[in-house]
Amino acid sequence: MGVRNRKIENQLLVPVAVASVAPSNPATTASIAELGSDAVEVLTEEDEAALLERLSSIDMARLYLSNESEGKRNYQQSLDLFREGVPVTQVKEELLLKKVSQRVRFINPLKLLQSKLHNALIFVARPTMSTQQVFSVSLDYLSWLVDHNVNDYAYLKASLSEMQQALMQIPDGNRWFSTQMIQDVLIEGTTLHYKIPAFLCRLYAAPDRYHHVSMRMNARFKSKYTLNLYELLRENLWRGETGYMTLDEFRERMGVGPEEYTEFKRLSMRVIQPALVELESLGDIFASVRYGREKRFVTSLNFVIVQNPNSKLLSESAYLDPGRYKELREEFGLNQKQIKEIAEAFPIERIEAISDVLLYRYVLNRQKNPVKNWFSLFRSALRDEEDRYLLTNSEKAELSLFREKRQQAALLEDNQRRERELERRRTAARKHQSNRMDEYWAQLPESSRQELWDGFLSSPEGKHFRQARKLSPGSRPDVTHPLARASFADYLNRLEVI
Structure with missing residues (x-):
């Protein structure tokens, strides 16, 4: 499949x-x-x-x-x-x-x-x-x-x-x-x-x-009119309404045939009202309709979009992913209360789109005039209905490359930080192991020290030190030598005596 x-x-x-x-x-x-x-x-x-x-x-x-x-x-x-x-x-x-x-x-x-x-x-x-x-x-x-x-x-x-x-x-x-x-x-x-x-x-x-x-x-949805209306509403969700449409445009968007429901009364009874009822019953969003009239006749429609009070689906699915939340905090300086306010007032996809535009204009291209109030700019951009906050495909690709490079740099920095932390822990562990080795060595009698030292020289851990110093079993123990300390501590650790 x-x-x-x-x-x-x-x-x-x-x-x-x-x-x-x-x-x-x-x-x-x-x-x-x-x-x-x-x-x-x-x-x-x-x-x-x-x-x-x-x-x-x-x-x-x-x-x-x-x-x-x-x-x-x-x-x-x-x-x-x-x-x-x-x-x-x-x-x-x-x-x-x-x-x-x-x-x-x-x-x-x-x-x-x-x-x-x-x-x-x-x-x-x-x-x-x-x-x-x-x-x-x-x-x-x-x-x-x-x-x-x-x-x-x-x-x-x-x-x-x-x-x-x-x-x-x-x-x-x-x-x-x-x-x-x-x-x-x-x-x-x-x-x-x-x-x-x-x-x-x-x-x-x-x-x-x-x-x-x-x-x-x-x-x-069980009706094609409900599904078509739902898609129309989703397309205009970011601005909260569809805007006034002529009846011909609405009929075309709903998939109403030229010979179907030619009288507005029948169009309303067979298409508009049933779709709104089903949308309220099953949908994650809802709408109320406003009518444009000329004299006594309805000539246009405008659907005002709201969260469906009978559905929890929208609130369950509407969340900012951690990366986007971090971007709003770090790039735009928004606090938790401000982020919550705009997340409750605007669709998530609208917030993400505006975030992309502002990031491209004010962070990637670093416009000369600094932003004094990011929250005010963000709210103004979210409410824009004149398409002033859009990116071309070329700009989107440039922003995608910018994000990719920044993510790689952050990943590299994170890896380096982890390596530094790992090395710090290794150093601390070696120091702790060395201290324990000294404490253990100090409490051993001389005969036990020689026996342990001879075992070390014959072991895999002591092979390199024995060859470098040209030593053989019976030689005088010297656990203070720089080449011997780490290897000797490993040997004792394997014996589980420290």
Whole structure:
């Protein structure tokens, strides 16, 4: 399970039900035709190659490694829980998927299981996404990860087949890129092999902006609208609200079809209210909705995000790791009370992102104006809604290198400190052993001293001293000689007389 076999990349991966990249569904074809009238240009092969080259640049290599290390930890933890037989919906550990905060439009809105599978397949691929396109996963584990009936492989296959037909479109500046979510799919026994387009792999491997999705929450929800709303809220958790969206934008984000719930009353009754109720019942976060109106008609929505008072999941999982806590204390001079205050008021991922920006600007680059009040600057940055505190991928890579060098220097210093401490203890032990040897030697009669000395000269401990001084048994004892003291003490210690 979860084994990635590079040999699969050299094989022809057979789609589960569709052999063509282009969708065969007439409704899908119609949707694509409608998009052809937009004043935008689809990325050409040359455009895609340029994007891949940019996303494969050397300065992003360390960023890939950092992201993949995080993905590997979460993925391995999930495998351990799966083997223990703990249902994913009941795990206490938080399994997080770092997901790109990128506007994506799906042609043919995804169903609930397909949305869950989409997140699950990205979660499995995260540890090696910058170097691979083909990934493998056990169907048993995959079913566990999305809380699906492990014996219902037929429905799972049907969902994968439909996912191949559901095109996703991603804007890039004034252009957009249209691709399949997953390309070729091969099922061998109980193992699924699947291919993710190269552009998506590079985009997902080191996102400029991202949010975290809980795989526990991903598996819990029973409605696709709740899951889609949850992801929308997680994406905007750092600022506490989604901001006002037009109804068309909201419908698109929720996966509501063009002909579904055209009246706002029905949209509210079938989509908004049920999603909020389920979110309050099962989610780690909750939201209240505000309406924007023109005359008497609702034209826009804004969801205000709060911690769910009925759930302890958020408070259980929201903690700063020791390294980040130490950074806030040592680099920014925040005390325990101040750290607790911002940790209770802002999402952990937001605190980490701002910490990265401030560390890059004021520590790594050492801006001329010193910071007089770090706590005030930190709170102001956390509340920023104008994207003034963001790092480019190049800056993230530079910061990652800085942290790596600093960690190596700290590790070297720590090793040197340990060596000094170890040498101090060795010296103290030798001194103590030497004192005990002198006390023991002083209380021995002359005949016993000679017998013990002769035994020492014949022993492995005394061999070097005997050869260096050209001595033989019967020679006069001299335990004060510098070459003899340590070896003689070792000899007595082996005899367990001192």
